[in-house]
Amino acid sequence: MPYRATAGTRRRADERRAALVRAAQTIVAEHGFAGARVTEIAQAAGTSAGSLYSYFSNRDELLAEVFRRAAAHELLVVRAAVSAAGEPAGRRLEALVRTFAGRALHGRQLAWSLLFEPVSTLVDAERLAFRQAYAGLGEDIVTAGIGQGVFRDQYVPLAATALMGAISEALVGRLRPVADESDAPSIEFLVREIGTFCAHALARTPPTTEESPR
């Protein structure tokens, strides 16, 4: 009698696979991709390293999936918030910033890993897609805003990119020492400031470039 992949078998396999991805994600969220050892992932998933290789042909492959999943989730959340914001584009922009900020500040390491950490060609490709999706989100907003006359006419791809750069750097960037968080400004304040920054950046009104008259 030939072996038959019953529904139960199949489901159990899927669960295992998912457990591995989840475990890996947890570790990545704590130590970054570089700190995600195959053995530890397997252990955290209640499985073995060897078993892992029957679900993924590669460590890279697994990490890529972790990336994909985490990124997809982020996107989902942000997209939902953006959709819910309705019109005009300014409100959508604000929702984008606010949601992105919430996610990023929640899990800084994961956010950073998703955005910046170099892993492998595979993940880099994945990241490209992720960023493009984000950029696409931004592009939609910008395009809509332009159409609505809210935003000035501009080269949309770049605007979206710069937008994401500004937001992510301001939030996840490792620019300032993490240590001294005592007198750091409140998140609410930061988000509002970033929102203003972005709103201005896209705005129609031409910026004042000359010194103000006294």
Added chain:
Amino acid sequence: MPYRATAGTRRRADERRAALVRAAQTIVAEHGFAGARVTEIAQAAGTSAGSLYSYFSNRDELLAEVFRRAAAHELLVVRAAVSAAGEPAGRRLEALVRTFAGRALHGRQLAWSLLFEPVSTLVDAERLAFRQAYAGLGEDIVTAGIGQGVFRDQYVPLAATALMGAISEALVGRLRPVADESDAPSIEFLVREIGTFCAHALARTPPTTEESPR
């Protein structure tokens, strides 16, 4: 004739050291810090791995020097351009963007490694200083602009950070596929767009957030 530690000897040592740094930088510029193997660096410098250790106590130390050197150069160039731009702040901002852009587009991998690639504690510390210097540059410009009434009143540290994020992401970010550069917009155009983006972002005039009347 006895061996003599002449000026020539000294110079050759300096050259060797410099050659190592240069070789390392070349490799970093191609494969990133992670891809810079000691043996390969030495070989590329026409030396042996062992020899490398008489110039640097460490691989990390060498990489840190590569970073320092490259970063210092970038800063120098950008600072000079900014200073030369004079008043008002808007012009300095434009100079910042233009120069940064020129450097970044020249060597994408290097720029990315300098800005983002995690290496070691040592280099990360170096990077912090580098980024802070950049941020400082930005802060100076923003502060000046606010004083001149050109820029709106805003939380300067964040503005500077977001600024750098926008610029670097737009330029070095791996958002767009590097492969397909056929119908990419001209650098000149990109730089102008980024400049506009930044100028608006900081500008005093409140952005229009409502739909324009038809």
Added chain:
Amino acid sequence: MPYRATAGTRRRADERRAALVRAAQTIVAEHGFAGARVTEIAQAAGTSAGSLYSYFSNRDELLAEVFRRAAAHELLVVRAAVSAAGEPAGRRLEALVRTFAGRALHGRQLAWSLLFEPVSTLVDAERLAFRQAYAGLGEDIVTAGIGQGVFRDQYVPLAATALMGAISEALVGRLRPVADESDAPSIEFLVREIGTFCAHALARTPPTTEESPR
């Protein structure tokens, strides 16, 4: 049938570990600690270098275990013999010498490595304990002997140390060429002589220091 961490597995692991220790000990017994290369140890144990590291976190750790094991064994044997010798202290002393001698002459290099060869801080600490245990044994005997009036009153720590020095040097010391063992005195004779030497050294009767009258 799923892989199962059975008692057999566990036993095999223990065996592997033991094999490594044994292999290491063999090599140490032949070439000393310094001559015990990780790769060679693993190979001698029928394993790979990498595998070694799942049983020991360190080369030093393994060597320390080799030391501990060998030393513990030596101590056990000697202690047992000493206990079995009963009273008075003189008999215990003789047992000490005899047993120590037997062990030492059996494996000269190992005995020497245990007693003298510098390895690492870890092993040195282990050795300290080993030597102190030996010294403690000696001190017990000397103290007892003094109490019994068999040995003269003396500074016990030094007596014990000197005792061990005399014995070990006479036996393991590299004083005489190892090569020419042809006309060497019998072990039995040596042991008896050392015993006499030690007995006298500790004895109560004051030594004659003046020339005997003719």
Added chain:
Amino acid sequence: MPYRATAGTRRRADERRAALVRAAQTIVAEHGFAGARVTEIAQAAGTSAGSLYSYFSNRDELLAEVFRRAAAHELLVVRAAVSAAGEPAGRRLEALVRTFAGRALHGRQLAWSLLFEPVSTLVDAERLAFRQAYAGLGEDIVTAGIGQGVFRDQYVPLAATALMGAISEALVGRLRPVADESDAPSIEFLVREIGTFCAHALARTPPTTEESPR
């Protein structure tokens, strides 16, 4: 005109050579043979590593010479003291112990290195000679003592060896932790105790091996 080794040239060479040996000895006396790096020796001698190799074909060769020299010096001093002690053998023995003790406690590291530290086959051979010389000294004393009826009849080689073992272990042995030297007994006391130990060990009077009557 052929190169001629003038007296001056020759003398200068000898001085260089001697300087190297001296420098090496200083370093060995501080860090042991293992801690004597070729480069550092050369530097300490005001020479270069390369130059060192025109005086010694080997690091081992140099270290062997260091050993030879230091050992010879020790021997010379001890021999002189022993000779000066005159008769009977008991006095010579005391002189041996006292002088040896003085030297050993003066430079513990050097003494230990000479007596115990493993270096190379070459040095080990040298050490053999050294120890044999010491043993010879001991043998002479013991033999004389036996002839004078001061010491009991015994197997001289072993007695001498055990003697040296007792002395050196008591003095240089790393048995007890070096750290706690606060309430350590005075050197004078130690030397006297060792002397007594040795005197008894060799003495004619048969030791009491039965418990003393109460």
Added chain:
DNA sequence: AATGAATGAGCCTTCATTCAT
């Protein structure tokens, strides 16, 4: 004959991947 920078073999250690059970 002197120099000291260059060499490179050799060491320990890590970790993704495989495969006998």
Added chain:
DNA sequence: GATGAATGAAGGCTCATTCAT
């Protein structure tokens, strides 16, 4: 299908020795 011990390639670093100057 599952397991996890075994593997072994690869990497950084040290230091005695050599050799162009």
